[in-house]
Amino acid sequence: MQSRRIGDTQVSAIGLGGMPLSIEGRPDDEQRSVDTIHAALDAGVTLIDTADAYSLDNTDIGHNESLIARAVASFGGDTSEVLIATKGGHTRAKGGGWGLNGSPEYLKQACEASLKRLGVDAIGLYQFHRPDPAVDYADSVGALRDLLDAGKIRYAGISNADPDQIRLANDILGGRLASVQNEFSPRFRSSEPELDLCDELGIAFLPWSPLGGIAKAGELGANFAPFAAVAADRGVSPQQVCVAWLLAKSPVVIPIPGSSRPATIRDSAAAVHLTLTADEFTRLDAIH
Numbered sequence: 527m528q529s530r531r532i533g534d535t536q537v538s539a540i541g542l543g544g545m546p547l548s549i550e551g552r553p554d555d556e557q558r559s560v561d562t563i564h565a566a567l568d569a570g571v572t573l574i575d576t577a578d579a580y581s582l583d584n585t586d587i588g589h590n591e592s593l594i595a596r597a598v599a600s601f602g603g604d605t606s607e608v609l610i611a612t613k614g615g616h617t618r619a620k621g622g623g624w625g626l627n628g629s630p631e632y633l634k635q636a637c638e639a640s641l642k643r644l645g646v647d648a649i650g651l652y653q654f655h656r657p658d659p660a661v662d663y664a665d666s667v668g669a670l671r672d673l674l675d676a677g678k679i680r681y682a683g684i685s686n687a688d689p690d691q692i693r694l695a696n697d698i699l700g701g702r703l704a705s706v707q708n709e710f711s712p713r714f715r716s717s718e719p720e721l722d723l724c725d726e727l728g729i730a731f732l733p734w735s736p737l738g739g740i741a742k743a744g745e746l747g748a749n750f751a752p753f754a755a756v757a758a759d760r761g762v763s764p765q766q767v768c769v770a771w772l773l774a775k776s777p778v779v780i781p782i783p784g785s786s787r788p789a790t791i792r793d794s795a796a797a798v799h800l801t802l803t804a805d806e807f808t809r810l811d812a813i814h
């Protein structure tokens with residue numbers, strides 16, 4: 527597995543997105559979820575993305591973090607290099623709705639709860655999940671700075687941020703902004719300015735829903751002909767081509783494809799071995 531950088535730590539160039547294992551539609555059989563996480567670790571994945579809000583509803587907060595902590599603990603191999611990236615700032619409502627709370631008090635309390643569920647003294651990467659229009663962005667990011675300074679988190683990241691918020695967050699954190707996680711896929715290209723800014727500043731960019739999201743990932747080849755064509759030429763899946771295209775966009779990109787089956791994370795992780803030609807990259811990158 528190739529590696530890329532979050533802060534000054536090397537992680538696998540491809541991470542596992544944990545969301546499909548915990549939100550609506552998740553596997554009924556928990557063993558399948560554990561097997562999926564173990565398959566990722568077996569493939570050399572050392573970055574797992576989660577959030578306290580990856581759950582069915584408000585009664586189930588932390589489902590994904592607890593599942594990942596258990597699966598990592600029960601893995602037979604070395605997990606000392608595994609970096610678990612979680613998030614705070616999204617809330618869940620009765621019945622499954624999503625809410626926001628970006629107040630510093632809430633974020634600090636959410637971080638404490640995540641520390642307990644993950645069973646660690648410091649969270650590998652703690653990401654502010656989404657700007658809360660009711661709270662000054664600088665105040666939310668100020669909570670991340672305090673958590674960093676207190677040693678509760680090793681690295682701080684933000685998610686769903688625009689270029690101004692990225693610059694502001696990096697300033698507030700004294701140049702310590704380690705990652706930005708925004709939606710980016712063949713289906714959703716509008717985070718290109720944020721990706722370019724991360725490339726310029728040397729900040730890791732984690733594209734979320736890199737295959738188009740849980741409901742659309744299976745249709746990637748049908749919806750984007752160049753991905754199907756390159757996949758057919760190379761004898762691999764369009765999803766693997768997509769992950770390879772994201773890797774080729776910039777050395778700061780670390781895709782985090784979601785998975786709920788061992789076969790899909792194995793296939794996605796194998797994208798590190800798929801080096802696209804310049805011509806293939808140009809054909810794929812022309813999709814808008």
Ligand SMILES: NC(=O)c1ccc[n+]([C@@H]2O[C@H](COP(=O)([O-])OP(=O)(O)OC[C@H]3O[C@@H](n4cnc5c(N)ncnc54)[C@H](OP(=O)(O)O)[C@@H]3O)[C@@H](O)[C@H]2O)c1
Binds near residue numbers: 782
């Ligand atoms: N920061 C945010 O606001 C935010 C929002 C959304 C997501 N995220 C993060 O981003 C991660 C990824 O996004 P996502 O899970 O929404 O969508 P995604 O990665 O675009 O798609 C996930 C789906 O792709 C399928 N898949 C994965 N690899 C495949 C392959 N090689 N071939 C065929 N199908 C494949 C999986 O199917 P199976 O289920 O059958 O394995 C999975 O359900 C999430 O898990 C989460 O960690 C963050």
